[in-house]
Amino acid sequence: MWFMSIYLKAGLFAGFIVGLVVVAIFLRFTKTDGDSKCKYDERQSNIRGKAYKLSFFTLMIYNVLYGFVDMTVEKPLLDTISAMVIGICLSITVNIVYCIWKDAYFSLNENPRKVLIGFGFIGIFNLVIGCINIINGTFVTNGMVNFRSCNLTCGIMFIVLFATLLAKKVRYGKGEQEAA
Incomplete structure (x- = not known):
């Protein structure tokens, strides 16, 4: 991103x-203790x-597939950071969805309702920013x-x-969900 202005950087x-500050506040907000x-x-x-393992292999497979696609197309559809964020969000999604369905996402000291509200808010906020960019x-x-x-990628995630x-x-x- 050497072409960016100092203000954009x-x-x-x-x-x-x-x-990072929002994540720290979110972590404290969602805990019961x-x-x-x-x-x-x-x-x-x-x-x-197991979820970490699945997400790691998801990211590996995504990177290999993206590398092959990037080699075979004349002009890439995505810049590097966009492609990497898609891969990261895909692997995070695999990890969290697996943990949710196996009742291993919420910690013992976490409030599921607050996490649900937080995910909804963060998703909508990022989708709005992504749509504004479009x-x-x-x-x-x-x-x-x-x-x-x-932002759009993170919002979708x-x-x-x-x-x-x-x-x-x-x-x-x-x-049962709140007991998790």
């Missing part, structure tokens, strides 16, 4: 720092290990989807996670 850096550290039982830890015409540069697609949490809650009932 400063804005991206500031956005990254704000994102005020601690930001998650506490899992042995069963949850084992399942989470409407403003800054989403594509020289025929390639650029880094401004990252959080909406998928929100929908998964909601589906799990509807399918298995409120009582």
Whole structure:
């Protein structure tokens, strides 16, 4: 991203720092005991290990496939950061969806309702920013989807996670979900 102005670089850096602060606040907000550290039982830890493995292999396969596609097309459809964010969001989605369905996502000291609300809010917020980038015409540069697609990608990921949490809650009932 050597071609960016100093203001754009400063804005991206500031956005990254704000994102880290929001994550720290979110972690504290979702805990029932005020601690930001998650506490899992042995069963949850084992399942989470399998989920990490699945997400790792998902990212590996995505990178190989993207590499082959990138080699075979004359002009790539995505810039590098957009392609990498898609891969990262795909692997995160695999990890979290697997953990949700195996009852290993929520820690013992976490409030599922607050996480559900947070995922919905974060998803909508990022989708709005992504749509604004599309409407403003800054989403594509020289025929390639650029880094401004990252909000849309993250928004889609959080909406998928929100929908998964909601589906799990509807399918298995409120009582069992909050016990997780």
